[in-house]
Amino acid sequence: MITREELRQLAQLESPENSAVTFYFQPQTPQNKSHREEQIQVKDLVREALHRAEKNGNKPSLRADLKRLLDLVGQLHGNHARGKGVFACSAQGVWREIDLPKVLKKTQLYVAHRFHLRPLAAVAASAPRGCVVLIDRERARLFDLWMDEVREQAEIVDPLPRTGRSSGPGGYDAGHVERHVENKAMRHFKNVAQRLQELQSAGCDNFVVGCREDVWPQFEPHLHTYVKQKLLGRFSIDPAVAAADQVRDQAQRIFEERNASERQALVREVVGGAQRNGRGKVGLRGVLEALEQGEVQTLLFGEAFYAPGSQCANCGHLDANLVEVCPACGKSTRELEDVTDAILRRALDANIAVVYIGPDAEFEKAGKIGALLRFRADQAKPGKIAG
């Protein structure tokens, strides 16, 4: 698991001696390759990096990190269910392992002066995250959904009184018993709704409900407005017998549907906004300009976006051109093979939302990178007319 804050901290790390190690492990499907073969290949990747580090000499911390990584790779054998990210720079006391869903393109290893965060940022930006609640009339099961995992976190049980023999003559009349049961069930729904509201206040942004069809109209009226606003959807299930992987599959499906339609709407807003000089900018130049002007509310980056550029070592100015001298401050710049990591870092630092756009023809045509703007600096100046 990774929080935005952790991502930001990893993004900030800078290793002057170029010894920040980034490793992404993507398990292969067995039909492509045998596990043994795969492990040999991954080990070779790490060994090569280790040899290079040894040849270059005087980086004991880097060699130690790569040796530790080699050990770890040895243990990955036989545990191919999940991907993994490792971020290591022991010179600065960092060793971070993160389990990832199997969505990366391939296993990758980088040794550089910063971590390579783009794949991790893409996963984090599009990962399902939220709370799934399964509910019936006397019991609720709460699950955490994160990436491709669900974990059962809590259970709320408000047992209903058993009707039947005890409601015979001499006891309460049948109507009374029924009302009693209904009241109990209603209190249970209220309890659960209350718990969801607490989770919402604590920062949970997405809810998915699983229940039988007849239970939903009884439960829904008790949900707090804020929780309703964060409700992504609902699926039909019997909570008493639901298995965790059923819950995960259903919740992920709902999450992904919602995510896809939100992303589509965002792309339309940004591309349309860019065309009308409104709240959108597309293409690398436009996005870099918007970032420097502090206009960006949400950064959109696409799977296929890749562009070289340069960055000023002094003021941090990012340029889409390979310029040797910074146009902003006149100091010398550094060439970047791909500016994406630097852009992501800028966004994380400035608390800008980052949205990862999967395959999307409209977005790709527009340059595979874009930004939704809070405002346009050129229109904020008095007397200037848009367009």
Ligand SMILES: [Zn+2]
């Ligand atoms: Zn500069």
